Amino acid sequence: MAQSLNLFNSISHSHKPKTPQISLNFPYAVVSRFPLSKTSEKPYLCIRAAATGPNPSVLTSDNGAGGVVSAAAPFPAVSSDSSSFEVDSVTEAELKENGFRSTRRTKLICTIGPATCKPEQLEALAVGGMNVARINMCHGTREWHKEVIQRVRRLNEEKGYAVAIMMDTEGSEIHMGDFGGASSAKAEDGEIWTFSVRAFDSALPEHTINVNYEGFAEDVKVGDDLLVDGGMVRFEVIEKIGPDVKCRCTDPGLLLPRANLTFWRDGSLVRERNAMLPTISSKDWLDIDFGVAEGVDFIAISFVKSAEVIKHLKSYIKARARDSDISVIAKIESIDSLKNLEEIILASDGAMVARGDLGAQIPLEQVPSEQQRIVQVCRQLNKPVIVASQLLESMIEYPTPTRAEVADVSEAVRQRSDALMLSGESAMGQFPDKALTVLRTVSLRIEKWWREEKRHEAMELNGIASSFADSISEEICNSAAKMANNLEVDAIFVYTKTGHMASLLSRCRPDCPIFAFTTTTSLRRRLNLQWGLIPFRLSFSDDMESNLNKTFSLLKARGMIKSGDLVIAVSDMLQSIQVMNVP
Numbered sequence: 001m002a003q004s005l006n007l008f009n010s011i012s013h014s015h016k017p018k019t020p021q022i023s024l025n026f027p028y029a030v031v032s033r034f035p036l037s038k039t040s041e042k043p044y045l046c047i048r049a050a051a052t053g054p055n056p057s058v059l060t061s062d063n064g065a066g067g068v069v070s071a072a073a074p075f076p077a078v079s080s081d082s083s084s085f086e087v088d089s090v091t092e093a094e095l096k097e098n099g100f101r102s103t104r105r106t107k108l109i110c111t112i113g114p115a116t117c118k119p120e121q122l123e124a125l126a127v128g129g130m131n132v133a134r135i136n137m138c139h140g141t142r143e144w145h146k147e148v149i150q151r152v153r154r155l156n157e158e159k160g161y162a163v164a165i166m167m168d169t170e171g172s173e174i175h176m177g178d179f180g181g182a183s184s185a186k187a188e189d190g191e192i193w194t195f196s197v198r199a200f201d202s203a204l205p206e207h208t209i210n211v212n213y214e215g216f217a218e219d220v221k222v223g224d225d226l227l228v229d230g231g232m233v234r235f236e237v238i239e240k241i242g243p244d245v246k247c248r249c250t251d252p253g254l255l256l257p258r259a260n261l262t263f264w265r266d267g268s269l270v271r272e273r274n275a276m277l278p279t280i281s282s283k284d285w286l287d288i289d290f291g292v293a294e295g296v297d298f299i300a301i302s303f304v305k306s307a308e309v310i311k312h313l314k315s316y317i318k319a320r321a322r323d324s325d326i327s328v329i330a331k332i333e334s335i336d337s338l339k340n341l342e343e344i345i346l347a348s349d350g351a352m353v354a355r356g357d358l359g360a361q362i363p364l365e366q367v368p369s370e371q372q373r374i375v376q377v378c379r380q381l382n383k384p385v386i387v388a389s390q391l392l393e394s395m396i397e398y399p400t401p402t403r404a405e406v407a408d409v410s411e412a413v414r415q416r417s418d419a420l421m422l423s424g425e426s427a428m429g430q431f432p433d434k435a436l437t438v439l440r441t442v443s444l445r446i447e448k449w450w451r452e453e454k455r456h457e458a459m460e461l462n463g464i465a466s467s468f469a470d471s472i473s474e475e476i477c478n479s480a481a482k483m484a485n486n487l488e489v490d491a492i493f494v495y496t497k498t499g500h501m502a503s504l505l506s507r508c509r510p511d512c513p514i515f516a517f518t519t520t521t522s523l524r525r526r527l528n529l530q531w532g533l534i535p536f537r538l539s540f541s542d543d544m545e546s547n548l549n550k551t552f553s554l555l556k557a558r559g560m561i562k563s564g565d566l567v568i569a570v571s572d573m574l575q576s577i578q579v580m581n582v583p
């Protein structure tokens with residue numbers, strides 16, 4: 001202890017932790033104490049780890065040992081140059097209005113479609129809390145998608161939103177074609193329909209459906225069940241005539257353009273040659289080139305089967321996009337992706353529980369346990385995870401959700417998934433804004449409930465670092481998050497150039513929000529997918545003290561924090577944890 005106090009005394013008059021005056025063998029760790037703040041009796045505490053060798057020792061000290069410190073240099077005035085600082089204007093308004101504690105931690109994604117593609121519709125979603133806009137390359141033309149991307153960009157620039165763009169590939173699934181202009185078709189019980197791989201020059205004959213997969217007529221057998229969208233409509237195969245397959249409708253319903261098709265034999269999904277279809281089709285590669293050229297923030301890959309395809313795509317993007325700052329999200333929606341789950345997630349930058357197609361490939365009653373497993377694996381491996389599809393399906397038509405849907409959303413929030421996604425509800429539903437409001441209010445309510453009543457069991461997080469330096473970052477983040485909960489701090493600040501420490505903090509799911517300061521606009525947008533992060537763009541230096549001064553004064557000037565707020569700061573330049581009151 002005496003040694004620690006000596007250490008304090010030796011450095012207490014300087015803001016810059018310098019080499020201690022006592023002899024310690026390198027590598028060493030410094031525990032330093034910064035001057036008392038003017039506004040608070042709480043001392044600044046700084047724990048630093050020197051990551052220079054294989055075995056740093058960490059010194060700690062009782063910080064209340066009467067160590068009166070003089071020369072409390074006030075924070076120098078920093079001019080509030082707000083151009084050097086960017087934060088999402090919606091989050092800013094929310095912070096000012098409700099304070100740190102009630103900011104939403106769960107992120108929200110909206111699929112953009114005909115119901116939401118106009119500038120004012122996109123703006124309503126941004127104001128309603130959309131963090132990421134998803135465009136689905138299964139539908140619409142590239143020109144249409146390009147227009148949506150440009151509109152989102154324009155809104156971000158003009159109105160200060162930080163909506164990121166996710167492009168979702170079509171993948172090589174078997175699906176029906178369009179209906180030549182009609183938006184849907186009704187299949188009645190007992191009707192005979194023809195599923196055909198023929199290309200029809202003119203309009204489709206009545207009760208005929210195009211199928212995109214060449215091998216379709218060869219792969220199916222008489223007696224197979226043909227499921228549209230995982231069972232929304234069901235047919236039985238009764239006859240095969242060359243490229244045509246005649247089927248009788250056994251479960252009537254509405255057929256939608258490009259609906260997914262699966263066939264089942266003796267109660268299980270048939271995967272014949274279609275299992276050999278490439279995950280990324282030639283059309284997908286063109287879409288990916290389009291996404292890279294447009295600078296989308298995320299590319300979500302449909303029907304991923306193995307880690308190889310993710311690695312291949314990532315190296316392709318790296319070679320093509322100069323800053324390679326596009327994250328690759330693996331969509332878990334096939335039997336193979338469940339088999340190879342951990343290696344796929346390890347190779348990816350995040351994952352999506354794509355329950356729509358997943359529920360067409362495995363029995364529905366297995367979907368909830370698989371959802372929970374995927375969410376947990378992602379958390380362990382520190383990758384953001386999205387829960388998607390049918391969260392509020394009834395809101396495509398109705399202005400309020402079913403109670404069961406609210407319970408489903410709550411469960412995804414309780415599992416602490418990073419993000420929730422709307423599909424048809426926002427793409428083509430009648431109440432996209434209301435659906436988003438339901439996601440927002442349910443997230444807020446459940447987060448608060450679990451936080452206040454401590455109903456969540458802390459998840460045992462395994463070490464994931466692959467190097468010693470990474471282990472230090474991980475320990476710092478785990479400790480900072482724990483300290484933040486125990487000390488009930490108002491916010492954690494993280495200064496991160498790569499985003500890594502921000503995601504490590506997010507992984508701990510602390511009780512307070514995490515302000516993530518990063519130097520580029522694109523990283524700031526990508527961090528928007530992760531649980532609990534409030535990303536800022538800020539130019540900062542390696543000098544933590546000046547960074548803190550600058551941040552405090554900028555945030556105070558904008559009314560986002562106030563004197564006396566208790567903050568923990570960590571950074572990936574200077575691996576340290578500091579606890580302080582805002583001066």
Ligand SMILES: Nc1ncnc2c1ncn2[C@@H]1O[C@H](COP(=O)(O)OP(=O)(O)OP(=O)(O)O)[C@@H](O)[C@H]1O
Pocket residue numbers: 111112113114136138139140168256258259302356357423424425427428
């Ligand atoms: N760009 C678009 N243009 C027209 N309709 C769209 C568009 N995007 C989505 N939709 C409509 O919204 C519905 C739901 O969207 P969603 O993205 O979930 O598609 P999906 O066909 O279910 O495929 P996926 O499995 O990729 O999610 C679609 O079935 C389609 O009718």
Ligand SMILES: CC(=O)C(=O)O
Pocket residue numbers: 302331333353354355356357358388389423
């Ligand atoms: C989102 C998606 O692709 C699915 O649920 O199938």
Ligand SMILES: [K+]
Pocket residue numbers: 136137138168169170171302
């Ligand atoms: K898709």
Ligand SMILES: [Mg+2]
Pocket residue numbers: 302333354356357
């Ligand atoms: Mg899908």
